Amino acid sequence: MANNSATIADDKPKVALLNDPKVRGSIVQAVLLIFIIWLVWSMVGNAADNLAKAGIASGFDFLGRTAGFGVNFAPFMDYTETSTYGDVYWLGLQNTLLLAIIGVFFATILGFLVGVARLSTNWVIGKIAYWYVEILRNIPLLLQIFIWYKGVLATLPSRQAIDLGALGQLNSKGLFAPKPVFADGAMNIVWALVAAVVITFFINRWATKRQMATGERFPTFWTGFGLIVGLPLIAYFAMGQPISAEYPTAGNFGPRGGMQVIPEFIALLLALSTYTSAFIAEIVRAGILAVNKGQTEASYALGMRAGPTLRLVVIPQALRVIIPPLTSQFLNLTKNSSLAVAIAYPDLTAVFAGTALNQTGQAVEILLMTMLTYLALSLITSLFMNWYNSRMSLVER
């Protein structure tokens, strides 16, 4: 770099072109771009060559072809052997989302409970929570799935079933729960629920406004609770109890009918939500610890009791710390749900990137679709969480 010594006094410093950061930058970028284009081009070229030479069909026409295989878990669609590969994709996506949403729900609840328990002054609770977290997060998730599936659920009786009363019957073929049967008028209950939610929302707004203006408080929580539980209940009885349950019956091969929740789903749900809850617990703990102790003390000094202090002072501040890492845990759970392929739960990876791929042999298209779907799920979740995060975060001075 001898040319660095060019003096400022020079009108035109004789700097080598290479030492001009701008020129260097564009050269580096151009080289990188050329390299990437070449890499992609040669990969695509090779793939095209290899596919053409092997005479493998390509394109997305297969999505309209009949799949011809059965799937044992399709709660939200009418999947039969005559459905198409496009249906298989939707089915897989639905099953993935179902697992992810229920998993996130349980993982969050468990995680918050355990995270708070970690901070408990109660020694036994604190220690139990500590070992819960350490054991669960230091054992591979795939192994935990196998433990639940082959170690626990597979040891249940296979012909008889354990009677869980109102929950249905449980055996190694899954949980046979009562299936809700909707008669005419059942839809009105849903409308009642929607109405209750909307009314609660407006009451909440009104109550906040009134409190801001007059300082008078309104029991929003209990009113809302009463509305959301009460209105659908009233509708239920008003419509003449249109929802009934279909109970599983004993068949040749154990219980049949009702709503069968396959053991693969149960095992995955247990493993995913407990595993993720361990990580969430640590995030919650760190979030609560991040709130300065002075905040609590100041709140007590103002005469607030422990409950409102936690609810109005500590948690809102802790949430700001908690939400970003929580998002990535939700994403991790969604991505980890792809481990379903290991125990044959028909999620997107297992039924589309697995079975459909095997049957059609169109690996490029199917894996591309699968990966882009997960990518889209990730991006949507992070966008939503970024939005939520920006709402939660306080405007700092």
Next chain:
Amino acid sequence: MVNIDPQTTLGNAGQKVAFVRGEMIGASPPPASETGVMGWMRKNLFDGWFNTALTLFSLWILYLVVPGILNFNFFNAIWSGSDRLACSDVNQGGVLYEGWKGACWPYVGAYMKQFIYGRYPDELLWRPNLVFVMFLGGLIPLLIPSAPFKRENLIFMLGIFPIASFVLLTGGNLDFNGFLLPESIMAPSTAKFWIDFIILTALICAIIHFVVKGMDGNSRKPLLFTIIAMALLGLVILISSVDFGLEYVETPQWGGFLMTLVIAVTGIVSSLPLGVALALGRRSDMPIVKLMSVIFIEFWRGVPLITVLFMSSVLLPLFLPDGVNFDKLLRALIGVGLFSAAYMAEVVRGGLQAIPKGQYEGAMALGLGYWQMMQKIILPQALKIVIPGIVNTFIGLFKDTTLVSIIGLLDFLGMINLSHSDSSWATPVQAITSYIFCAFVFFVFCYSMARYSNYMERRLDTGHK
């Protein structure tokens, strides 16, 4: 307490009163309910009705869980035996009482060799053993902050150890027969490979020289750098192509914990340089570099590892030119390496962002160029503070290696699942026994790494802020 002095309170007469104490009583010990075991329990366990209820509830949970676990793993477990009958109850044709449930440890013992080495030939086991010893011997001093020779140790771990273990595990003696000149000029042979290699080096040097000269630059330094890099690459290739007289062991014969370690360590070591490059790229001012880095990182972070493994095992062969084939293990390694590089990049980026801006500005004020600034000022600090992050990424990767069993590689978990198909040990407790063993091993490794990461975090915390 009010200090009572008999002299002053009753002092006008100046006489001493017999019933008033003349000296202080020694402080009596706190009541039994406040100290010792009782006090501790009172304070920590039975502080109020809510806490008491919680304590009783958790004790009840422990009562439900702990005795069952202990009984299964120890008191009811079977410790010796030679086949499935040792672990079967009378209904299954064994000798144990009906309804027996316990761990079947002799089965784990019988499969221990497979669990550790896979199907690695018996008489060659000294080779993986030597690799284990080298790994531990290099790693432990590296992890102890006060141990000397860090630099030499790092060179050993990142330079010598990988090549040595490659040669030891595979047997080395790779066959390179050229890649550049057409076969019509020279028949493929080892000599042709080296001629090709020299021609390639010369070509790269010529291009660099031409480009740099074209822009009035001094080409000596980049040329020297290129030649050294190519010489090192050549040395690596040379070592792996020398015949040390070691028998060739194909990768399908590897397996068990050996394979788990190979994948995890290769993944982390290969992802480190790539991750640093991507992190720098993401923070770069150059729009194309930045965009490419962001796309790369977000793509790999947005998809599940299992789809990456599917891609590397099913699609990678299609993307390669006709006739080029990668070993199944190598394909998985490429997938794992790219995947963890994206995560590593985010860890390193966190470190780069944590360095105060003043450090960048100071470096620039001293007249350092970009690479000098990164190499001498920023990266040494940034990489130091991300050590816990790197260890955590490694823990994640170490656990995630189990996924390769889904694409049919026989890693530790794959080997365990394979052993279930051996009917000579097939019992209802076989699966759970092996999983408990596997979970125990993973827990010991991951928990100690996590503790180490915590320790480093606390240690490094003092220096900054």
Next chain:
Amino acid sequence: MKTKIVSAAIGAAVLGMASTAASAATLDDVKAKGFVQCGVSQGLPGFSNPDAAGNWTGIDVDLCAGIAAAVFGDSTKVKFVPLSAKERFTALQSGEIDVLSRNTTWTMSRDTTLGLNFAGVNYYDGQGFMVRNDLGVKSALELSGASVCTNTGTTTELNVADYFRANKMEYEIVAFEKADEVVAAYDAGRCDVYTTDQSGLYAQRLKLTNPADHSVLPEVISKEPLGPVVRQGDDQWFNIVKWTHFAMVNAEELGVSKANAAEMMKSENPEVKRLMGVEGEFGAALGLGNDWAANIISQVGNYAEVFNANVGPDTALAIARGTNDLWSRGGLQYAPPIR
């Protein structure tokens, strides 16, 4: 390993450093490599199964050994690549293996859309069902409402769907990626029925906790001709694989076996003479030595020997010859003559 293997790999990809540059002729590549790369299953007793020391045995394995014997005169010059159902076709298409001998069913769509050629049928199979004896099921038609375990990505998964649909029976399908997982799930009681090729049922039954508690139902619901597969577009290699199988069948028909191969070299029978390469240039037409078939028979054996040693009545699988008997004895195994 570590960095090196990856950087070498990237180097290899970038430079196109092909250690095994495949050209159109598989035979030349195989000869240059010095061994045949043979794709097999991940462990199916009787067809391709590794023992604890990693030695492979089975009908499919013996076919590959036969190819090696024909090409090199040495049946040990073969390397086995265990493949899952999912990987098997891409492995062949990409050139990772030279021949796929992995109890693969010959179907029209596989033959026409995957760029592959089936080089014959070394085992005629059909899909069947296995159930626990204590269910008391005697026919597949009594299986309505049962859960059925099977392998995903196979024709069996499609056949079972067709069968239950055609007979208007309800069923729950549980499809796993690996055969071992299917067996484990069936053994654990996750499903009532295990379905795969009948030979596979007999083979996998050995892996169950108590094989005697299970039996195979009489119904065969599909045709499953299993055979070796090669890449399309290399007729010479296709012929070699095809005629390796035919040589074994012809040998059985002509009474030539591993034991009497040396004697048979002196046989006066012109058909035997042509088979053993004493007369004619049949090996040269394949691009091999004229003793190609003699090597197969003396080192691997004829079809009957291979069958009996791996799946026959005296083995644990105890499968009768049945459809796999010679055509002259009422079976389907028929080889065109060597002339």
